[in-house]
Structure formats: C-alpha cells, structure tokens
Amino acid sequence: MKSLIENINKAFDHRIRLGIMSILMVNEYADFTTLKELLGVTDGNLASHAKALESENYIAIEKQFIGKKPNTRYNATQEGRKAFQEHIDALEKLIQKH
Amino acid sequence: MDTNNYLQDLKDIKDLMNKSTQFISLSGLSGVLAGTYALIGAFVAHYLIRTNTDIYVSVNSSLFQQLVLVALAVLFLSLITAYIFTVNKAKKTGEKVWNAASKRLLINFFIPLVTGGILTLLLFAKGYYDLLVPTTLIFYGMACLNASKYTLRDVRYLGITEIILGLLSVVFSNYGLYFWALGFGICHILYGTVMHYKYDRK
Numbered sequence: 001m002k003s004l005i006e007n008i009n010k011a012f013d014h015r016i017r018l019g020i021m022s023i024l025m026v027n028e029y030a031d032f033t034t035l036k037e038l039l040g041v042t043d044g045n046l047a048s049h050a051k052a053l054e055s056e057n058y059i060a061i062e063k064q065f066i067g068k069k070p071n072t073r074y075n076a077t078q079e080g081r082k083a084f085q086e087h088i089d090a091l092e093k094l095i096q097k098h
Numbered sequence: 099m100d101t102n103n104y105l106q107d108l109k110d111i112k113d114l115m116n117k118s119t120q121f122i123s124l125s126g127l128s129g130v131l132a133g134t135y136a137l138i139g140a141f142v143a144h145y146l147i148r149t150n151t152d153i154y155v156s157v158n159s160s161l162f163q164q165l166v167l168v169a170l171a172v173l174f175l176s177l178i179t180a181y182i183f184t185v186n187k188a189k190k191t192g193e194k195v196w197n198a199a200s201k202r203l204l205i206n207f208f209i210p211l212v213t214g215g216i217l218t219l220l221l222f223a224k225g226y227y228d229l230l231v232p233t234t235l236i237f238y239g240m241a242c243l244n245a246s247k248y249t250l251r252d253v254r255y256l257g258i259t260e261i262i263l264g265l266l267s268v269v270f271s272n273y274g275l276y277f278w279a280l281g282f283g284i285c286h287i288l289y290g291t292v293m294h295y296k297y298d299r300k
C-alpha cells in the first residue's frame with residue numbers, strides 16, 4: 001500500500017496543475033489563452049502553476065511573437081508525460097483497491 | 099485524500115482531455131435542415147433537367163448555369179444555418195465557438211473539401227460530367243471523416259456512409275442525382291436527427 005501512495009505525485013496534487021497536464025497530454029501544445037478558457041482561471045493563477053510545473057521539468061514554456069502580439073505556449077516534456085501517466089495509473093490502482 | 103477525490107481527479111482529467119480536443123457544439127438540427135435544403139435542391143434540379151430541351155449539357159448552357167445556381171444556394175443556406183445553430187448551442191453549453199478545437203475542426207474539414215471542389219471543377223472543365231456526383235460525395239465524406247477526430251463520433255459514420263454512396267454512384271452512374279439526394283439529403287436528415295436526440299435534448 002505504501003508504494004502506491006508514493007506514486008501519487010505531489011506536483012499534480014492541485015486542480016489547476018492536474019488540468020494543465022491533462023490538456024497538454026492530448027494536445028501537441030496549447031497557448032496561454034486556450035488553457036485559461038478551458039480551466040476557467042485567472043492569469044496570475046495559471047502563470048504561477050505553469051511555472052511550478054516548468055520548474056519540475058514537466059512542461060516547456062515557449063515564448064514567441066505572432067505578428068506583434070506576444071504569445072506563450074506550453075507543451076508537455078517526455079519527463080512530464082511519463083510522470084503524469086504514472087500518476088494516473090496510481091490513481092486508478094488506488095480506486096481499485098477500495 | 100479519499101477515494102472520492104481520486105475518482106473526481108480522474109473524471110476531471112478525462113473531461114479536460116475531451117474538451118480540449120473536441121468541439122461538441124455541433125447542432126443536429128442544422129444537419130436536418132441542410133438535408134432538407136439538399137432534397138429541395140435535388141427536386142428543383144430534377145425538374146430543370148426534365149424540362150430541358152437540349153440534348154447535351156455544356157458549361158455555357160443555361161441549364162448548367164441554373165444547376166450551379168441551385169447547388170450554390172443549397173451550400174450557402176446550409177452553411178448559414180449550421181453557423182447560426184452552432185452559435186446558439188455553444189451559448190447553451192458554455193463552449194466558445196471560436197476555440198482551438200473548432201479551428202482545428204474547420205481546417206481539417208476544409209482541406210479535403212476544397213481539394214474535392216477544385217478537382218470537381220477541373221474534371222468538369224475537361225468534360226468528365228459523370229464524375230461530378232462521385233467526387234462531391236467522396237470528398238465530402240473524406241472531409242467529415244477527417245474532421246470527426248475533433249468533434250462528435252457520429253460525423254465519422256456520416257463520412258463513411260457518404261464515401262460508400264460516392265463509390266456506388268460510379269457503378270450506377272445513371273442514377274447520379276438520386277445518389278446525390280440520398281447522400282446530401284437523406285443522410286444529413288438521418289444523422290442530424292440521431293445527433294439531435296442523442297446530444298441536443300439533454
């Protein structure tokens with residue numbers, strides 16, 4: 001039982017971080033506005049949670065310009081995909097145990 | 099955290115994965131109406147061809163121009179209807195009409211469709227009139243199939259049906275207009291009704 005709990009990743013133990021990862025798992029990339037609309041969060045909130053995931057090396061942040069408008073887009077790294085998959089597997093196993 | 103929280107987490111993950119890749123505000127009713135326009139268009143075309151006195155149809159004949167006008171009217175009305183109904187449904191479901199998923203849906207729908215449209219015109223210019231019905235049906239089917247990855251599953255089956263009808267219309271080339279009415283008229287009404295009862299009436 002103890003090993004199962006260990007697989008529950010603290011980095012994903014928040015609704016917004018969980019949401020960001022879910023979206024990036026099935027999309028090649030997503031930009032700031034798209035994430036904001038899908039998750040229904042404020043700019044500051046999203047930025048800080050994205051930053052947290054970036055510092056874990058789970059997502060990559062890419063800043064670029066579309067015309068003159070700055071555009072920030074995110075994608076999940078290999079490491080992030082692996083970690084999130086393990087997190088989902090752990091969640092599923094925990095539910096089956098009960 | 100207890101089991102309920104984990105369950106809720108998994109549900110949230112699944113919802114967001116679907117929501118971020120699929121545009122679900124397609125309206126079934128607009129399909130029914132588009133099918134109805136197509137059937138009316140097919141009846142008008144049938145009447146025009148019946149009452150036509152020329153033996154040969156050429157690009158410059160008035161019959162051909164009238165038929166093109168009917169086809170364009172059907173297309174235009176269908177697009178307008180689809181747009182209005184989709185905006186309305188998106189308002190109800192709280193989905194944005196112009197989001198990443200709907201953009202991907204449109205791009206992937208229009209690439210095969212425009213290819214088919216250009217091919218049809220080129221074939222027509224070269225005198226392959228018989229291929230008008232198969233190419234429009236097959237490429238419309240391909241467009242639906244391609245777009246279905248980004249929206250409701252039913253669009254995939256509509257696409258496959260259109261492709262089969264398109265291939266059959268080559269074999270039974272004398273019944274082109276009937277296949278066209280079946281594909282663009284009856285199929286839209288059938289699939290539109292199914293989608294309306296499955297998703298819209300919730």
